[in-house]
Amino acid sequence: MENPLTLTQENLSIISDRIPCPKYDRAKLSMGLVHIGVGGFHRAHQAYYTHQLIEKFNGSDWGICGVGLRKADQKIHDVLQKQNGLYTLIVKHPDGTIAPQVMGSIIDFQLAVNSPSSVILRLASEETKIVSLTITEGGYNFKPSSGEFDFANPDIQHELEHPDDPKTVYGFLTASLKKRRDAGLRAFTVLSCDNIQHNGDMAREMLLAFAQAQDRELAKWIEEEVCFPNSMVDRITPVTTQADIDYLENTYQIKDEWPVTCEPFIQWVIEDKFSNGRPEFEKVGVQFVPDVKPYEKMKLRLLNAGHSVLGILGAIHGYPTINACIEDHTFRTFLRAFMDREATPTLDELQGIDLAAYKDSLQERFANPNIKDSVSRICSESSAKLPKFLIETLNENLSSNGSIQFAALVIAAWCYYSDKGVDRNGDALEIIDVMEGELHQAAVQTKEDPLSFIKLKSIFGDLSGNQRFAQVYTFLIQTIYREGGVINLMQNMLNSGFENRDKN
Ligand code: CS2
Numbered sequence: 001m002e003n004p005l006t007l008t009q010e011n012l013s014i015i016s017d018r019i020p021c022p023k024y025d026r027a028k029l030s031m032g033l034v035h036i037g038v039g040g041f042h043r044a045h046q047a048y049y050t051h052q053l054i055e056k057f058n059g060s061d062w063g064i065c066g067v068g069l070r071k072a073d074q075k076i077h078d079v080l081q082k083q084n085g086l087y088t089l090i091v092k093h094p095d096g097t098i099a100p101q102v103m104g105s106i107i108d109f110q111l112a113v114n115s116p117s118s119v120i121l122r123l124a125s126e127e128t129k130i131v132s133l134t135i136t137e138g139g140y141n142f143k144p145s146s147g148e149f150d151f152a153n154p155d156i157q158h159e160l161e162h163p164d165d166p167k168t169v170y171g172f173l174t175a176s177l178k179k180r181r182d183a184g185l186r187a188f189t190v191l192s193c194d195n196i197q198h199n200g201d202m203a204r205e206m207l208l209a210f211a212q213a214q215d216r217e218l219a220k221w222i223e224e225e226v227c228f229p230n231s232m233v234d235r236i237t238p239v240t241t242q243a244d245i246d247y248l249e250n251t252y253q254i255k256d257e258w259p260v261t262c263e264p265f266i267q268w269v270i271e272d273k274f275s276n277g278r279p280e281f282e283k284v285g286v287q288f289v290p291d292v293k294p295y296e297k298m299k300l301r302l303l304n305a306g307h308s309v310l311g312i313l314g315a316i317h318g319y320p321t322i323n324a325c326i327e328d329h330t331f332r333t334f335l336r337a338f339m340d341r342e343a344t345p346t347l348d349e350l351q352g353i354d355l356a357a358y359k360d361s362l363q364e365r366f367a368n369p370n371i372k373d374s375v376s377r378i379c380s381e382s383s384a385k386l387p388k389f390l391i392e393t394l395n396e397n398l399s400s401n402g403s404i405q406f407a408a409l410v411i412a413a414w415c416y417y418s419d420k421g422v423d424r425n426g427d428a429l430e431i432i433d434v435m436e437g438e439l440h441q442a443a444v445q446t447k448e449d450p451l452s453f454i455k456l457k458s459i460f461g462d463l464s465g466n467q468r469f470a471q472v473y474t475f476l477i478q479t480i481y482r483e484g485g486v487i488n489l490m491q492n493m494l495n496s497g498f499e500n501r502d503k504n
Contacts, residue, residue, distance in 0.1 A: 004249055007102065007256040009084040015102065018252045019088070022104030024054050026085075029063030029107050031127050032279070034188075036169055037134040038066035038076055043103065044237040044262035046132060046193060048089060050105040052284040061129075062279045066109040067119055069135070069169060077111040079258045085109065088248055088259040092370035100248060100259070116166055123176030123188070129276045132191040133203065135169055138384035138434060140196065140206050144459055149209035160214050170210040177226065178218050187225035189274045193233045195304050196388055197296055200230035200271065229271035232296040234303065236263045236365060238373040263371050265361075269295045294348040298355075301343040303362055305389040309338050309406070310366065311378030312413050313486050318423040322373045326366045334490045336363070338406035346396045380432035382414060383439060383459055391460065398466055405472055405493055411460075412476040413486050415453035419443035424485045435459075446481065450474045 005011045012021050033050065035042055046064075053059035066085075068077055080087070085106040091099040112119045123131060133139075141150050150156070159171030166172045173190065180187055190207065192199035204226075211219035237260060244261050248254045268281070272288040282288055289295070307322065313334070314325035325331040339359050347355070366373075394407040418439040421429055433439060438456065445452035454464045454473060463469055479489055 004253045004255050007083045007086050007088065007254055009086065012086070012102070015252075015254055018254060019100045019102060021102040022051065022055060022086075024058075024060070024104065026063070026104050026107055028060055029054065029105075030061045031065045031108060031122070031125075032062045032129045032277075033064045033132060034067055034123055034128050034130070035064050035106075035132045035134070036067045036069060036172075037136070037139070038068060038073070038080075038106070038109065039134060040237045040240060040260045040262075041233075041235070042066075042132075042134045042193070043087060043106070043260045044089060045233055045235045045266065045268065046134075047103055047105045048266070049268060049281055049284050049286060050279065051103045053279055053281060054105055057280060057283045059279050062105075063107040064105050065122055065128075066106050067112060067122070067172075068109070069112045069167075069172070071113055073111055074113075076258065077109050077114075080106060080109045083256065086256075088254065088256045090244060090247070090259055090261045091264050092261055092368070093264050094364070094368040094370065096370060098247075098370070100252065100254075112166075112172065116172075117164075119172060120166070120175045120179065123172060124179035124183070124185075126185055128188050130189045130191050130274070130278065131173065132193055133169065134193045136381065136384065137194060137196055137388055138381055139169065139194070140202055141168065141170065142202070142206060144384070144387040146461075149206050151213065156210065160210075163214060170207055173207055174211050174214055174218060174222075177222055178215070181218065181221050181225075186276045187222070188276055189227045189229065189278070191229055191231060191270070193231055195233070195300060195385070197300055197392070198230055198293060199296070200228035204228040225275060227273045227275040229273050230292040230296065231268065231270040232292050232299050234267040234299055235265060236368075236371060236373060237261070238371055239377050261371070263365055263368055265365055294350050298347055298350060298353070298358070300389055301346060301393050302339055302359060304385065305343055305393065306335055306339060306362055306366070307378045308382065308386060308389050309335055309410050311375040312382070312410050312417060313490065315375045315379055315429050316413055316417055316423055316486055318425045318427065319375060321375060322366050322378060323369050323371065325375070326363065330487060330490050330494065332363065333494050334406070335366075337494060338410075341403045342397055342406050343393055345400070345402055346393050374430075376430040376432065379417070379429075381434065383433050383435040386411075386414070387459055391463070394469075395461075395463075398469060404469060405476075408469065408472045409476050409486065409489060409493065411454065412473055412480055415443045415446060415477060416480050416486075418453070419446060446477060450477050453477075 088100050089103050110119050143150050155167040159166045166175050192203040196202050248256050268286045269292050271292050310325040319325045397404050442453045442456045451464045454460045
């Protein structure tokens with residue numbers, strides 16, 4: 001048995017006898033990319049594409065400097081520092097094949113809370129051409145129901161008054177863009193990679209709102225100089241488990257403290273508008289298009305919403321993973337009915353895409369038995385996700401008098417989930433949401449007022465005032481509380497027992 005080796009640059013030549021490792025000289029890479037928010041997704045997606053580009057097409061200008069803005073990023077900072085930015089990407093195929101590979105594209109990592117000034121300098125450096133973001137749906141600092149920038153956030157207040165002591169992404173972007181302007185450098189591109197429709201437009205709108213309040217002249221420069229391409233990103237990346245870490249050590253004698261696992265599927269569609277050059281990502285399969293909007297809407301409303309449909313209903317029902325949900329005929333059929341009857345009618349025309357095949361492929365991806373994507377990951381931060389993934393679809397169907405019952409059931413189930421905090425077997429649910437307290441408070445009042453949950457305006461807007469929705473929702477929520485579950489309702493809906501009730 002070989003010696004377990006810690007994944008570091010020094011050990012790479014030995015490790016490369018065990019699994020594929022970077023073949024390029026990492027010391028020679030420039031840091032053209034700075035990425036804010038280095039989670040599992042970034043490491044399975046953008047950093048993977050970048051690794052491929054560097055390795056196969058000599059994209060040596062595009063090494064990545066990771067940046068963490070939150071205290072919680074300390075752990076990834078420490079691990080990546082210790083491992084010289086190296087980590088293992090473990091691709092898990094549906095047939096059971098497992099393909100681990102060491103990624104080398106991240107060459108530095110900086111933690112903003114430790115040293116805000118060095119993060120500003122990195123962003124302001126001439127070497128930096130693109131600043132990409134995965135800061136989560138909640139990180140954009142907009143009010144979910146109105147879409148306006150939330151100036152009440154104390155961190156935003158702080159950085160408006162202290163531009164040299166930024167806290168949020170907006171403070172860091174303005175502080176560094178100001179330095180670039182003053183030094184006569186070109187602006188970088190801001191490339192959002194979050195699951196938000198029109199993510200680039202959103203980043204632009206929010207950054208400009210902030211910059212206008214901080215420094216009007218600078219805001220004008222940003223408006224003219226910075227490009228914010230919209231992009232659609234896709235790769236299912238479950239939370240890393242101890243079993244993944246053990247697998248590498250037991251099978252390959254590699255000690256990697258934080259590998260990433262993912263499915264084989266990967267997709268990135270980006271609008272081709274950049275302020276300061278870009279990697280030739282098309283060489284490694286990225287699609288550059290003039291308008292990404294139809295693609296992102298399709299992905300958010302089918303894949304992400306589909307995940308939430310399964311995750312929330314599955315959590316209450318006691319399923320731990322998305323593939324366990326999909327194996328259940330009722331869940332699988334319910335998901336398809338939601339996609340066909342409620343999500344699809346709201347999509348724009350998609351040239352060259354066979355939607356039926358896309359939906360089939362989602363079902364297959366969700367069914368991958370080796371991914372074991374936990375429903376708790378999917379349900380995490382639902383207060384930021386559902387307004388984007390599900391509620392917009394629901395509102396459009398209310399306007400067009402389309403079907404609403406499938407989405408309404410998910411929202412009613414989310415209320416029950418937030419109230420009870422246990423599944424149907426009485427086992428505690430792992431609820432991760434910044435609004436957990438407010439959601440619980442609103443949900444526990446359901447018995448007195450069936451609409452109490454959907455009166456949370458910051459999430460649902462005026463939904464409780466919509467008579468048709470209120471009627472459907474009241475019926476559903478009362479049935480869930482009476483029956484202590486969702487499965488009968490799901491079956492009834494599929495047998496069309498409820499379909500007609502849903503029409504005005
Ligand atoms: C998931 C996404 O956050 C979620 O709930 O739907 O993380 C999803 O797995 C990715 O967007 C896949 O590309």
